Amino acid sequence: QSALTQPPSVSGSPGQSVTISCTGTTSDVGGYNRVSWYQQSPGTVPKLIIHEVNSRPSGVSHRFSGSKSGNTASLTISGLQADDEGDYYCASYRTDSTRVFGGGTRLTVL
Amino acid sequence: QVQLVESGGGVVQPGGSLRLSCAASGFTFSGDAMHWVRQAPGKGLEWAAIISKDGNVQYYADSVKGRFTISRDDSQNTLFLQMDNLRVEDTAMYYCGKDYRWLIDSWGQGTLVAVSS
Numbered sequence: 001q002s003a004l005t006q007p008p009s010v011s012g013s014p015g016q017s018v019t020i021s022c023t024g025t026t027s028d029v030g031g032y033n034r035v036s037w038y039q040q041s042p043g044t045v046p047k048l049i050i051h052e053v054n055s056r057p058s059g060v061s062h063r064f065s066g067s068k069s070g071n072t073a074s075l076t077i078s079g080l081q082a083d084d085e086g087d088y089y090c091a092s093y094r095t096d097s098t099r100v101f102g103g104g105t106r107l108t109v110l
Numbered sequence: 111q112v113q114l115v116e117s118g119g120g121v122v123q124p125g126g127s128l129r130l131s132c133a134a135s136g137f138t139f140s141g142d143a144m145h146w147v148r149q150a151p152g153k154g155l156e157w158a159a160i161i162s163k164d165g166n167v168q169y170y171a172d173s174v175k176g177r178f179t180i181s182r183d184d185s186q187n188t189l190f191l192q193m194d195n196l197r198v199e200d201t202a203m204y205y206c207g208k209d210y211r212w213l214i215d216s217w218g219q220g221t222l223v224a225v226s227s
Contacts, residue, residue, distance in 0.1 A: 003154070036213040038155070045205065045217040046155065052211050089155050093212040097160075097169045099145070104154035 004029065004090055004102035011108040017078040020105045022090030023071055028100055030071035034093035037066060037075045040104075041086040050075060077107070085109045112136045112216040114206050119221030126196050130221055132189040132206030140184040143209035146191045148202035149220075156202070159191065160209070174200075196225045 005023040012018040022029065022037075029035055037050035048057055050066040053073060063078045073092075077084055090102040118130040132144070146158040159170045159180040168180050179192040189206050201224050207214035 003156075032212075034212040036211070038214075040155075045219060046214075047217075048210070048213075048215045051213060051215070055211075057215065087154075091155075091157070091213050098171060099157040099160065099213060101147075101155040101157055 002100075004092060004100055006088075006090060006102040006105045008103070009106045009108065011110055012077075012080045013110045014080050014082065016080050017076060018080060018107065020075045020077075020088050020090075020107070022073040022075070022092075022102045024073075024092055024100070025071055027095040028092040029068065029073050029090075031095060032093050033068070035066070035068060035073045036091045037064075037073075038089045038091065039084075039086055040089065041083075046089065080109050082109050112208060114208065114216060114218030116204060116206055116218045116221035119204065119223045121224045121226060122196055123227050124196060124198055124225055126225070127192070127194045128196065128223060130191040130193065130204055130206075130223070132191075132218055134187045134189065134206075134208070137208065139182075139187040144180075144182060144189045145207040145209060145214055146178075146180060146189075147205045147207055147214065147217075148200075148223075149205070150199075150202040153202075158204075161189070163209075193223070196223075198225050201225045 038046035040046045054066040113135045115133045161180045181190045203220040205220045208216040
């Protein structure tokens, strides 16, 4: 059960956009529209920011958006702000009914 | 609002056992599947287990299968994780999570498990 593949780090300046990729297989990301994204700021618990590839929970900023192409899901954060800094994780449902997380991506706002 | 409170963590020797609990409130506990997720110090999130809303179906990550057992008591609105034959690599913060659209939308604050001799 390998983790989904995310870049270890990304960075951007305030106001810019960044995209974080999450690559899996046809048995997880590519096979289902069951991908979620979580934000974890230092010392806090994860927070759901995207579910089912591109749906935002109530209260989550419209600056966060999700998409998917083939076996790769993506999270885009537009209009970067300082408090967007933290770790971002993707997660997916798998064919065997287990779930899997990505390795996480550290976002730095320059 | 949804509240999840984990307990039961602590220090245990390799080969030992612990039972974690997660007390749920603010939603209809019996109506949702529930997860356990762990995070080793300084590392990423690792999904561990899920139990269906009726408690009849469980799935586990390969890393814990055969050693961990997830269960629930809907009369007490409580989720459990029985952890046996613990290994040093099981050291982590353990979070319970409420299922939403196949994944997790609400998380507890976590309980820390340290496996060390």
